[in-house]
Amino acid sequence: MVLELILGTLNRALAYGTPLLLATLGEIYVERAGVLNLGIEGMMMIGAFSSFVVAYATSNPWLGIVVGAIVGGLFSLIHAFSSITLRANQTVSGLALTMLGTGIAETLGRSWEGKVLTSPIKSFSGDFLSSLPGGLDLLFKDSNLLVVVSIILALVMWFFLFKTKPGLFLRSCGENPSACDALGINVWKVRYLAVLWGGIMAGLGGAYISIAYRPTWSSGMTQGMGWLAVALTIFSFWNPIYAPLGAYLFGALFHLAFRLQVFVAPEFLNSLPYLFPVIALVFVSRLAFRKKIGVPGSLGKPYERGKSG
Amino acid sequence: MLDAENSWEQKPVEVAFRSITKRFPPDILANDRVSFEVKKGTVHALLGENGAGKTTLMNIFYGLFSPDGGEIIIQGKPVKISSPREAINLGIGMVHQHFKLIPTHTVAENIILGLMSTSFFFPAEKSEAEIRALSEKYGLKVDPRARVWQLSAGEKQKVEILKALYRKASILILDEPTSVLTPQEAEELFATLRAMKEEGKTCIFITHKLNEVKEIADAVTVMRKGRVVSTILPSQVSLEELARMTVGKEVVSVVPRKTLSNRIVLQLQDVSAMGDRDFPALLNLSLSVREGEIVGVAGIAGNGQKELAEVIVGLREVTGGRIFLEDKEITNLLPRDIASLGVAYIPEERNLGLVGEMSVAENLLLRGYYQPPFSQGFWVDWEKAEAYSEKLISHYQINPPLSDIPVRLLSGGNRQRVIIARELEQKPKLVVASNPTAGLDVSGVEAIHKLLIQAQEKGAGILLISGDLDELLKLSNRIVIMFKGEIVGEKEKEHWTEEDRREIGLGMGGVKG
Numbered sequence: 011m012v013l014e015l016i017l018g019t020l021n022r023a024l025a026y027g028t029p030l031l032l033a034t035l036g037e038i039y040v041e042r043a044g045v046l047n048l049g050i051e052g053m054m055m056i057g058a059f060s061s062f063v064v065a066y067a068t069s070n071p072w073l074g075i076v077v078g079a080i081v082g083g084l085f086s087l088i089h090a091f092s093s094i095t096l097r098a099n100q101t102v103s104g105l106a107l108t109m110l111g112t113g114i115a116e117t118l119g120r121s122w123e124g125k126v127l128t129s130p131i132k133s134f135s136g137d138f139l140s141s142l143p144g145g146l147d148l149l150f151k152d153s154n155l156l157v158v159v160s161i162i163l164a165l166v167m168w169f170f171l172f173k174t175k176p177g178l179f180l181r182s183c184g185e186n187p188s189a190c191d192a193l194g195i196n197v198w199k200v201r202y203l204a205v206l207w208g209g210i211m212a213g214l215g216g217a218y219i220s221i222a223y224r225p226t227w228s229s230g231m232t233q234g235m236g237w238l239a240v241a242l243t244i245f246s247f248w249n250p251i252y253a254p255l256g257a258y259l260f261g262a263l264f265h266l267a268f269r270l271q272v273f274v275a276p277e278f279l280n281s282l283p284y285l286f287p288v289i290a291l292v293f294v295s296r297l298a299f300r301k302k303i304g305v306p307g308s309l310g311k312p313y314e315r316g317k318s319g
Numbered sequence: 320m321l322d323a324e325n326s327w328e329q330k331p332v333e334v335a336f337r338s339i340t341k342r343f344p345p346d347i348l349a350n351d352r353v354s355f356e357v358k359k360g361t362v363h364a365l366l367g368e369n370g371a372g373k374t375t376l377m378n379i380f381y382g383l384f385s386p387d388g389g390e391i392i393i394q395g396k397p398v399k400i401s402s403p404r405e406a407i408n409l410g411i412g413m414v415h416q417h418f419k420l421i422p423t424h425t426v427a428e429n430i431i432l433g434l435m436s437t438s439f440f441f442p443a444e445k446s447e448a449e450i451r452a453l454s455e456k457y458g459l460k461v462d463p464r465a466r467v468w469q470l471s472a473g474e475k476q477k478v479e480i481l482k483a484l485y486r487k488a489s490i491l492i493l494d495e496p497t498s499v500l501t502p503q504e505a506e507e508l509f510a511t512l513r514a515m516k517e518e519g520k521t522c523i524f525i526t527h528k529l530n531e532v533k534e535i536a537d538a539v540t541v542m543r544k545g546r547v548v549s550t551i552l553p554s555q556v557s558l559e560e561l562a563r564m565t566v567g568k569e570v571v572s573v574v575p576r577k578t579l580s581n582r583i584v585l586q587l588q589d590v591s592a593m594g595d596r597d598f599p600a601l602l603n604l605s606l607s608v609r610e611g612e613i614v615g616v617a618g619i620a621g622n623g624q625k626e627l628a629e630v631i632v633g634l635r636e637v638t639g640g641r642i643f644l645e646d647k648e649i650t651n652l653l654p655r656d657i658a659s660l661g662v663a664y665i666p667e668e669r670n671l672g673l674v675g676e677m678s679v680a681e682n683l684l685l686r687g688y689y690q691p692p693f694s695q696g697f698w699v700d701w702e703k704a705e706a707y708s709e710k711l712i713s714h715y716q717i718n719p720p721l722s723d724i725p726v727r728l729l730s731g732g733n734r735q736r737v738i739i740a741r742e743l744e745q746k747p748k749l750v751v752a753s754n755p756t757a758g759l760d761v762s763g764v765e766a767i768h769k770l771l772i773q774a775q776e777k778g779a780g781i782l783l784i785s786g787d788l789d790e791l792l793k794l795s796n797r798i799v800i801m802f803k804g805e806i807v808g809e810k811e812k813e814h815w816t817e818e819d820r821r822e823i824g825l826g827m828g829g830v831k832g
């Protein structure tokens with residue numbers, strides 16, 4: 011009984027946490043390269059909308075997913091251009107991207123409001139689930155291929171970041187771009203690629219929401235997940251391997267807020283998923299401050315050659 | 320002597336700078352038709368006052384800046400170097416004045432950074448053997464797996480040199496490499512440079528220390544105000560002549576005051592504090608400074624000197640013991656309150672004392688902006704502020720004498736003058752100075768020494784923390800030796816001897832006298 015409750019909660023946590031995980035993984039790379047992109051919410055909305063439209067029109071959900079990722083990536087280049095090439099303030103540019111993304115998706119999406127996708131990405135079939143060993147069928151009941159892909163991505167992205175040469179270059183650009191430049195690394199290129207990857211991942215996260223998690227279109231359907239991803243990036247110490255932990259924890263909190271309404275005031279429960287990051291962030295930032303780990307040394311600072319001090 | 324000249328003359332030219340010119344906005348002429356030649360297999364020193372344009376020239380050579388005119392010739396071939404990558408491919412390596420290392424990375428990761436030829440998977444691990452072999456060969460001992468933040472300044476520098484050697488550099492540029500080193504570490508560096516010379520590698524060595532030029536350089540080019548004054552052989556000139564050539568005038572050495580009062584300005588009683596990484600940095604340390612006294616703190620960097628300065632000025636929490644300024648307890652007061660009681664602070668890390676993006680005038684005002692005459696209720700009186708900073712700029716000879724340019728555009732020496740001007744202008748009772756002359760040219764060093772002595776004569780007690788033992792012996796009335804967060808020795812003298820020097824040097828290494 012208790013085990014079932016736990017597995018049931020985890021099952022929902024996986025389903026709900028996946029878009030968070032995808033967006034967080036992307037942002038980890040962006041921030042590791044030294045760029046802060048607060049436009050995740052906007053990129054997710056754009057990704058969700060474009061993928062929904064394509065999946066609706068072609069009845070091919072996978073095509074929708076691919077388009078969502080591509081559109082998210084292209085959209086992020088606006089931020090790359092203004093923050094890397096023009097060296098604009100990254101916070102302002104990221105906020106603008108969020109406003110632009112949600113604005114576009116909502117304006118264009120008006121005529122799609124409430125439409126339902128007839129060909130969504132389906133959860134694992136009963137046959138497949140019953141072939142899984144004990145308990146796992148309950149755990150993955152509401153999951154689909156994308157959930158598994160996102161977990162694999164977390165592992166691969168961790169390995170790439172910490173164990174490969176390009177991963178080392180990426181981390182270094184966020185720590186000390188002038189050292190990288192002096193060693194002949196093209197800091198601008200690395201940062202552009204990182205931002206692009208962040209956009210692709212956010213777009214993918216958005217696409218998951220509108221094509222798999224809740225295959226309809228309604229404005230504001232990302233529900234501030236982009237902002238949670240910003241918090242989760244910090245919560246995972248900028249390390250892809252910790253990202254699933256945070257993402258699924260949030261997923262579980264959302265689910266519990268829903269399940270426990272009968273016992274506890276729903277206002278309190280509903281605020282939990284948002285209260286929690288505040289508490290967690292205070293804790294994490296203290297830890298990061300004392301141990302001097304985590305925060306990429308040059309996060310949010312535009313790089314300009316020959317500028318000292 | 321003629322031998323030296325002959326052998327230098329006969330060596331082939333490795334690099335020739337021809338009429339290099341570089342302008343910075345608004346109208347700073349950092350390099351003005353700079354021309355000289357560097358011979359293969361030699362150590363070539365580049366000498367010149369702060370702001371002379373040495374770093375700028377080397378940044379051009381390394382592809383970080385593009386020159387406005389002139390050309391660079393390597394082994395007879397004119398080259399165009401428009402990025403560090405091209406410089407590296409031409410066999411140029413550079414150890415920058417401010418290290419370009421990534422503290423959170425390991426030594427190996429720092430060394431292989433940017434190299435396309437390293438393996439895709441586990442690049443750091445796979446290059447360890449090669450790094451070890453190089454360290455062995457050139458006497459540059461560092462653990463490839465250590466994290467850079469754990470290293471001392473001397474070890475960091477070894478990593479920087481290894482970075483260049485790993486890229487097979489045949490020309491190595493060292494920008495003020497010894498300003499962060501202890502005397503022993505400097506000797507080790509020179510041994511490495513000699514080993515490199517043996518192999519036919521060429522070094523360009525920027526320094527302010529004239530005796531180093533004498534010791535290690537085969538030739539020296541003196542620069543002043545962006546121009547080359549001359550290129551000579553160090554064996555043919557005296558130290559005094561070198562000093563005169565560098566600053567263009569006679570350098571007069573100052574002497575500190577010897578008579579002291581008995582009034583105590585600063586008193587530390589059994590003070591303890593933690594370091595940055597949750598490690599005790601000060602252990603029950605007691606110390607006092609009298610009115611008009613210069614107390615020198617000797618020790619190898621990292622033995623608690625930084626923390627000592629910080630607990631006094633209120634930047635670090637005191638976890639045990641008490642601190643008094645005259646009879647007032649200042650333990651764990653706010654930094655601003657401590658400062659307003661008459662404590663001036665010249666920090667070790669210059670970026671800590673200045674706001675790079677803000678103008679010289681604004682930086683000069685950082686201490687006093689909230690008090691009259693500069694502050695009128697809610698507003699800052701910019702006219703008064705402007706006049707005040709003009710006065711300070713001329714009195715402390717800050718160059719270029721412009722109050723509205725951002726501080727980050729000043730050379731290292733001039734940035735230091737801005738801090739000192741601001742701090743000493745407060746008429747302090749106590750001055751806490753951490754390596755106040757690191758990286759300064761001969762005249763800069765003398766100027767700062769003079770300013771400190773002036774403060775001393777006005778009655779200020781001075782706690783002078785310095786890695787430069789010669790500086791301490793020149794200025795201090797009393798010297799204490801710090802080792803692992805404790806004071807392990809103390810001496811008071813009117814005149815310091817060679818014997819004192821040796822004894823203190825040993826004490827710094829932990830040998831009790």
Ligand SMILES: Nc1ncnc2c1ncn2[C@@H]1O[C@H](COP(=O)(O)OP(=O)(O)OP(=O)(O)O)[C@@H](O)[C@H]1O
Binds near residue numbers: 316730
């Ligand atoms: N990026 C820059 N923009 C504008 N001015 C600069 C810049 N870099 C250097 N300068 C100016 O060019 C001049 C030469 O500076 P440089 O750093 O080459 O001096 P230096 O000889 O290395 O001095 P130091 O001994 O203090 O290191 C100085 O007046 C400095 O203020």
Ligand SMILES: [Mg+2]
Binds near residue numbers: 373
């Ligand atoms: Mg310099």
